[in-house]
Amino acid sequence: MKRVYNFNPGPATLPLEVLKEAQAEFLDFDGSGMSIIEISHRSKPYEKVHNQAKADILELMGLGDDYEVLFIQGGASLQFAMIPMNFATTERKGSYVLSGTFSSNAYKEAATLGVGEVAASTKEENFRRVPRQEELNINPNVAYLHVCYNNTIYGTEFHYVPDTGNVPLFADMSSDMLSRPVDFKKFSLIYAGVQKNLGPAGVVIVVARRELIEKSLDTLPTMLRYDTFYKKNSLYNTPPAFSIYMVGKVAAWIKSCGGLTEMARRNSIKAKLLYDAIDSSDGFYRGHADKDSRSFMNVTFRLPSEELEKKFVAEALEQNLSGVKGHRSVGGMRASIYNAMPIEGAEALADFMNQFRKNN
Numbered sequence: 056m057k058r059v060y061n062f063n064p065g066p067a068t069l070p071l072e073v074l075k076e077a078q079a080e081f082l083d084f085d086g087s088g089m090s091i092i093e094i095s096h097r098s099k100p101y102e103k104v105h106n107q108a109k110a111d112i113l114e115l116m117g118l119g120d121d122y123e124v125l126f127i128q129g130g131a132s133l134q135f136a137m138i139p140m141n142f143a144t145t146e147r148k149g150s151y152v153l154s155g156t157f158s159s160n161a162y163k164e165a166a167t168l169g170v171g172e173v174a175a176s177t178k179e180e181n182f183r184r185v186p187r188q189e190e191l192n193i194n195p196n197v198a199y200l201h202v203c204y205n206n207t208i209y210g211t212e213f214h215y216v217p218d219t220g221n222v223p224l225f226a227d228m229s230s231d232m233l234s235r236p237v238d239f240k241k242f243s244l245i246y247a248g249v250q251k252n253l254g255p256a257g258v259v260i261v262v263a264r265r266e267l268i269e270k271s272l273d274t275l276p277t278m279l280r281y282d283t284f285y286k287k288n289s290l291y292n293t294p295p296a297f298s299i300y301m302v303g304k305v306a307a308w309i310k311s312c313g314g315l316t317e318m319a320r321r322n323s324i325k326a327k328l329l330y331d332a333i334d335s336s337d338g339f340y341r342g343h344a345d346k347d348s349r350s351f352m353n354v355t356f357r358l359p360s361e362e363l364e365k366k367f368v369a370e371a372l373e374q375n376l377s378g379v380k381g382h383r384s385v386g387g388m389r390a391s392i393y394n395a396m397p398i399e400g401a402e403a404l405a406d407f408m409n410q411f412r413k414n415n
């Protein structure tokens with residue numbers, strides 16, 4: 056069996072321990088003689104998985120009973136629509152910080168519904184950084200301020216929690232949820248498509264203040280209302296059981312490693328290895344992100360020419376370093392170093408970067 060260091064942005068690498076555990080119990084889950092994807096979502100063994108995953112997520116985030124965890128399908132992209140549908144009106148709009156592709160897509164949904172406005176944007180600077188606190192134009196009469204905490208494509212990340220006064224703060228944390236301690240209590244709603252840092256595609260984790268989601272507008276269809284998921288413990292209809300089961304295993308793995316503090320320690324070592332390789336390259340590698348906005352999850356950089364970039368991708372793969380090609384809107388390289396990427400993987404890529412520069 057060959058396993059590579061997988062730097063793909065999403066779906067992305069998962070902890071080997073978790074994959075092995077899932078493999079070992081796949082044919083006979085919890086003594087049932089069936090796999091987790093063959094049993095009822097109303098059965099006791101499934102219910103245990105479902106509720107434990109929720110409890111572990113809240114525990115890792117340091118959140119209590121005033122928050123609820125929902126499991127919703129449709130990807131983070133459906134949250135772009137559900138959020139304005141549930142919370143914004145033409146009188147009280149949703150306000151958006153534009154810091155990359157996904158936050159712009161989120162805004163687009165609100166704008167289509169006629170309920171979106173922009174609080175700040177770094178588009179003019181090709182999204183090299185996230186806006187600073189003093190650049191946020193916070194209208195006190197909006198329903199929420201939406202930020203994308205880690206910009207997966209551009210490789211930038213918020214290193215501060217925006218102060219929004221009394222305006223509820225909402226965040227798309229699809230690509231950095233549970234990667235480090237954050238003062239999650241400052242957020243009213245956080246969501247993450249799990250296929251970046253937390254599991255296989257198929258489910259979105261929504262963590263929200265209960266008071267916000269216990270009652271939705273009566274005009275909304277059942278599956279687009281947060282209160283449907285809230286009132287039925289995300290079991291109104293058949294949930295994506297396998298994805299939730301895997302997320303539960305990843306959350307348990309994070310806990311067993313030492314929680315978010317330990318994730319942050321590992322992730323900052325990995326990020327430093329790669330950013331040092333960029334910064335010590337005499338301009339051979341050019342980071343896309345401004346230094347104070349650099350992501351600890353997605354490291355984006357260019358090489359002197361597109362030929363060299365092609366060569367880099369091909370030679371990296373020969374060294375078992377897979378998935379380093381960047382997104383077309385930035386070009387160049389993107390190394391995604393989520394929780395499950397071992398430090399040795401980042402070391403191997405940094406060594407390769409140094410060697411490649413010398414050879415070229």
Ligand SMILES: *Cc1c(COP(=O)(O)O)cnc(C)c1O
Pocket residue numbers: 065129130131132133157203205206207227228229230248251
């Ligand atoms: C990938 C990604 C999305 C889109 O997620 P889907 O689950 O594919 O809809 C949204 N936001 C961020 C930050 C992402 O990285």
